[in-house]
Amino acid sequence: MVRARFFFPIMKPKTLLLATLLFAIFAGAANAGTITIKSLLDEMTDRDERARFPDPAFTCAQFSSYDRASVAPDKPGWFANSDRSMFLRVERNNGRREFVMLDAKGPGAIVRFWMTFAGKDCGRGTMRIYIDGAGTPAVEGTAFDILSGSIIAGPPLAASVSEETPYERRGHNLYFPIPYAKHCKITYESGNLREDDPGAKKGDTERVYYNINYRSYPAGTPVESFSKSVAQRHAAAISSAQEKLASGAAGLAPAGNFTGLVADLAPGASHAVTLRGPAAVASIALRLRAQNQEQALRSTMLEITFDGEQTVRVPVGDFFGIGYKQLRTNTYNTTTDESGLMRAAWVMPFEKNCVVTLRNLGAQTVRVTDAAVATKPWKWDARSMHFGAGWRQYTKVLAGPHDKAVDLNYAELRGKGVYVGDNLAIFNTTYRWWGEGDEKVYVDGEKFPSHIGTGTEDYYGYAWCRPEVFTGHPFIAQPLGEGSFAPKLSVNTRYRGLDAIPFGKSLRFDMELWHWSPTRVNYAPAAFWYMLPGGRSLAPDNTADAREPVALDRGDIIPTDLRQDKDGALFIEGEDLLVEKTTSGKAAAQSIKRPMPWSGGAQLWWRDLKPEARATFAFYSDVSGRFDMTAFLTTANDYGTFVVRLNGKIVFKNLNLNTPELYTTTAQAGVELVKGKNTLDVELVAPSKHPGGKTHFGLDRLRFK
Template sequence: MRRSLKSIYTLFLVGICALLSQCASVKDSSGASEVTFNSLLQEMADRESLARYPSPAYTLAQFSSYDRAMQKPGDSTWFANWDRSMFLREETTKGRQEYVLFDTTGPGAVVRFWMTFAGEDSGKGTLRFYLDGSEEPVIAAPAMDVLSGNVLTDGPLATSVSDATDYKMRGHNLYLPIPYAKSCKITYESQNIKDAGAKTGGEAVYYNINYRTYQDASVKTFTMADVGADNPVLKTVQEKLSSRYRGTDELKTASHPVSGEIKAGNSLAVSLAEGPHAVRQIKLKLEADNLEQALRSTVLEISFDGERTVWSPVGDFFGTGYQLRSSNTWYTKVDTVTGELSAWWVMPFEKEAKLTVHNLTDAPVTVEGEVLTSPWKWDDRSMHFGASWHQFTNLFTGEMKNNEGGGDPFDINYVQLDGKGTYVGDAITLFNTVYAWWGEGDEKVYVDGENFPSHVGTGTEDYYGYAWCRPERFSNHPFIAQPDGSGNFVPGYTMNMRFRGLDAIPFSNTLKFDMEMWHWTRAHINFAPVSFYYMLPGGKTNIAPDVENAKEPVVLKRSDLISPVVADGKIEGEQMIFENATGGNFRYQNTQKYGWSDNMQVFWHDTNVGDKLKLSFVSDKAGKFHVAAHLTKAPDYGKFKFSLNGKEVKNIVDGYSKEVKTETVNLGRFALQQGQNTLEVEVVQSRPNEKETAFFGLDYLSVDQYPKL
């Protein structure tokens, strides 16, 4: 019988994997489990390993460049943000000045290493790994060559994201494990570093390093021979991760159809196999008149052995949120061509499992798909898979921030878990409503009742593997993805994912995951995290099914969340709809200095003569109205011509003032229509500055209806 090359290759992979699995759990002469470079690689590419509590047991922690001013929860420095060039110490080695990023005793392994840089000639310094107290580094090379070049290996274990982003502004991610028997120290040599926090310039170095520490294991220390071209384990694992090898074809699986039309407010339930089995794949496709709302308001619920452990909107669970966006990770895939959503989390159960799809929308939703299960050997390390989702709807993010932590940032709780298990990933779906970065905040992970988190990060985008709040999409990595970053700098939609393998976080009693809400400016946003984890039976989550927020209308444009309707005779500039501008730059400016209403104004800057700005707002009634503009005036503000619904204001408005101040300018009497009305501003004179440009600032419009005669 002839076989295709693909089937022969698949059988080859299966054979190699079976051989490697036999080698992965070897014991040393003392009887303790031996951890090696190869065994860690094999564990990374084995989805089943996540579904059992780790053995040999380990803890996971993080070194990072977080601001060391952060000392105590609740004090004034808890949100300090000089998260760069913060090192453990400086050392002089053989005449070299080296900055110590990481220093710990083993046995252990570095399992994730992320970095990015800023400043002139940044990222060109040398990274060194010193293992087991050796005075000679086992790795010594330029930092970016180690993390995302080919000094150790290539992608996806050493890569940068996004490919569409300028290389200097990417996040550099090393997922290649570096095990050590006794100790590990990592240093960075650079002549460009001036001070901690890079407050006075020089090179800014950002880093996050996740590492395991084993309680009872013998670890074989990494050598450069491990990454040699003749290591079949490394080659096979790289191929599996790159191809997203699923492995379900080689299992004895049973298919459980999930199919039917679900009427509004109804549910569709499917009982899965009885006895010890595991879910191997879930595949669903939704059809609805309003697909975006269906992705959010159609909820996936799964119970294992009588315990509900999964409750999440379908779109968030599969990593697309409420807008269909392509991605292909180690655990999930979204196909925007077919509309299929797939997940390959291994989900064991001892006796029974039930999957339910709830339709919380007000219209029918059709679901088509299947669940694959296969036999599972249940033991005392087997865990139930869980997913918890909730949304912070119309969340107020505080005022303009500073790096000392002012401006009222706060911590958002993704989830708190009580029991014994591992934290294996999360994703966020959000809609940003201003022209500023929403994710300056750091992750803070508390394990087993820690007073100070053992994981403190350097920014939300750093946690999700990219850098510098870049909006470019990426979904070409097994463990991190940004299927959409449109809302990173401007009003819009963003979806970020991070899944964990070797960097899964074990906990014996509790785990609390917080993320700082550190939006640079005053805003209202929707922010929805979903968390993924495994726990031994009986584990609990603090996140109850968030039915009301799952029913909330999804936000597709800014005005869905920020009402542009005149209220009480007033419409804030930042509530108006930005239609377009023929030149200059548009944003919302936030400060408490000038007495602006709600501390914010429309700010149109770097404009030239003839540039036009068009804004609109909604009136709930038609009639004659007196309209006044509350404007900012300052030395660099220009002269402008206004028109409302096509009717020009007679007088030119001069925005000049020797000092910054606000002033009310009467625009006149206008006929407003019920519904949308348009305000247009045209630059008629710039200021004699270096660029011959002009600024414009609108605080709000007063809209007072004339009494009927």
């Protein structure tokens, strides 16, 4: 066999040096403008570049396992929730069954890849990434090893969250860019997937959930396709990017010209500073002090006007990604700690002037300390964009499952720009998960969203509604997750690096609110973007929302006091009762698809009871006295027999709710209401005889006359 050889003529040292320099110059010129792993990582870590409209231009879209029953907002199935194992097709390759997740023409790049799994040996199947039509994959391994292991990169470019969560219940995130010149295909092979119904829940079938964000560049854009050898050649750039990303905003040394923002803000007062351009805000730092710290974080507004256009109006806590709790977090764009110091590293250019205002919309005095805006030089050009941020709260909004789900708007933008992230502060009011809803992003008037996902927690990078905190990832965070399964607050963040979404005319971002229990919640998203001058947000005025008292417990949202019906009787819905304590089982609101004569379409469901289980529920009354109480209850073959007490006195001694079929019934008794808090104690005295061994209790409503 003849081996190819390369011969170089012998040169004098000076001639050799000149030749080397010329080679480097021409090689650099050949690669100028080429999309490479290095160029993408440089873009990812360059805060300045984020503030310029992309060049070369690109579009960003998403492949995902969303339920294919979702076809249009006005068609049945728009809120379908079987967002698992929905593949493009199944291919046979050398005797293998490969389920295709992504099939995209180049030039382009994979820029964010999230997955989670359920079922037997989940995540242990083989993933393959094929580049430019090659029959041999450029990447091959288990999904876990590729997305959050070390096959392609280490953390934070490949990471799972939260580290406090069992590994199989985490979200697995790959942010390492995978460029391709001609084509990319990603497949998953698992013997646990059923070809006829890969997402079936039966038996040991594996369930696969995925979201893949990818860029598409204009035809002819030069791209250096990914390969292991190419990645090795860019090892220094990869290491540098990893280091920058791991340090987050906390690793950015304060620099620039500083303008103080310190002030004492009386109720209704504001404090503003004016900056002269051309320049760019490099960072904003501050600390708030108030008697009611939570309310101060929500009712103190940050407003910024660039070149005469106000584009930022967000409560301080939401701007820094912590809602209205003083939390610790450190992403690439914001960093905060429990002492109250908050800092944002967004770069915000302006051509002529910038006005930064802090406005106190609350009823208490707020002290602003350790506050300053840092600016740096900026050469304004045709690609320079203004930073924008908007916020609103859907206060006490109705939430529910299936057809009770709703699309809530995060952002409605007109102009040319790039969508770069959002966060969400939600106060849950039940002991069930609130976030089955999927993101839906419409770019430039799309009828069907180019981004549609598989669940709110999936969008924010974690999985399975887990409450564990994670705060050290550059682009995603959950600094508080107490509200996952309890009436408390949760805060989620997703900032977009390479998966930022450019738009030429418009962008609309909606998120489904899909809650497993029919209830009301406070749902407050903040959105972040850049737009060329003249762009505008169509968001409504948020002054009233920011003045709303923040929810600190369930009673701040759900009325737990007796109300009056049209006949003058007092009542409370079962699902609105306070759950004081239970010795076993779980108590939460329940709704079902089939028609039931439940008031409000829901009941309080106390389920999976052990023998002698006890629960205490509570409500409040403005009056006291003797009343006739009617309890509206549910019966079924897996319901038990109970003793019920009101304020310590037995009202139903042997309340038998066991019937062959699911039905409703009523029970009546004379009772004494007290002014203030009333307690309803329920004790299981005889379990059901259901073959499955389950015993439940259901209360639709209490009525007092």
